[in-house]
Amino acid sequence: MSERAPRWLNRSQQHSWRAYLVGTTLLMDRLDRDLRDKHDLSLPEYEILVRLSEAEGHRMRMAVLADSVSHSRSRVTHTISRLERAGLVSRSSCASDRRGVEACLTDAGMAAMERAAPDHVRGVREYLLDLADDEDFAAVGRVFDAVADRLVENPAVDIR
Amino acid sequence: MSERAPRWLNRSQQHSWRAYLVGTTLLMDRLDRDLRDKHDLSLPEYEILVRLSEAEGHRMRMAVLADSVSHSRSRVTHTISRLERAGLVSRSSCASDRRGVEACLTDAGMAAMERAAPDHVRGVREYLLDLADDEDFAAVGRVFDAVADRLVENPAVDIR
DNA sequence: AGCCTTTCGTTGAATCTTCAACAACACCCC
C-alpha cells in the first residue's frame, strides 16, 4: 500500500516538536553566549576542548574529533585553527599515518577548559536539568540516542 | 550554604546530555540538507514560511515573527530579504505603526511551503518520531517547554 | 510642546559554517 497523503503531526506531536525547536534554539544561544561572555569560547570550541581533555594524551586525530562532535571535517579544521591561534591547541602530524594530523590540548587549553567547565555545567543545570524531572530527561536521552543512531547509520544521501 | 565545588553531571545525565547534543546536530543538519536539496529552502527559511502561512492574512510584523521562531531581529531581517529576493515573501509597511514592517507570504511562497511540507514532515517522522515512543517524545515536549519558558523569561544578561 | 527612553527594523562588517576542489597519502588487487 503506497502512502500518498502526508500524515501530519497530531496536536501533541506538533506541540512537542515546536517546543523542542524553540527550546533548543534558546538553549544553545544561551549556553554559547554565556561561554563567550565569560570565557571567550564558543560552544563548539568548548566541546572540542572537552573531547580533547578526555582523550589519552589529550590528543586526537582530526577525523575522530570531527565524528565525536558530529561536525564536518572542514568545520573542525577551521575551529582547530582558531583554537591554535588562541594557543589552546597545537597540531602535530601523525606518526603512523602521514596524512593524519593530531590536535593536542596545550596547558593553556586545558586551563581554559577547566575554568569554563563549572560555569557551563551550571548553565546546563539551570537552563535544563533543574527544570526537568529526571525521568523526562532520561527520555530525552533515549530519543536522541535513537536519532543519532539512525542518522549516523545513514549519513550520506538516501538511496531511496 | 554557599555552593563552591561544581556539581558535575551524573553518568546518566552526562549520557543524555551528549546524546541530545549530537542527536540535535545530526537531526538539524539532516532536515536542513533535505530541504535544500529538494526544495531550495533552508530549515530557518522553511520555518518562517510556516509561521507566515499560519498567520491571518499570511502576514506578520517582523518582531512577532522573530519572537515566534526565537531568532534575532537582525537574523529575521536577513532571512526575509533572501526570501523576498526569491519571490516567496513581500514586505509592506505597517499602517498603524509607521516604524513597523509586515512580511507577507506571496502565492509562490505559499506554494513553495506546501510543496516542501510533506517531505519535511516525513523527515521529522523518519528521523525522530518513528524512533521514539510516544510517551518519551511527550517528555521531550515537556522538557523543552520548560526550557523555553525559563529562557524567554530571562532573556537578557543575568542579574545574578 | 519638549525631552527622554524604548522599540522597530535595517545596515554593513566581522565571524562562523558550508561547499567544492584539491594534494598527499593509504590501501587493495592484480
Next chain:
DNA sequence: GGGGTGTTGTTGAAGATTCAACGAAAGGCT
C-alpha cells in the same frame, strides 16, 4: 610495483549568522 580507489585534512570563496551602530518613530512624563 603500478594503477585505481578511497581517505585525510586543508584551502578559499560563498553563504549564513552575529554584532554594534544607527535612523525613525512611538510612548511617557512634565
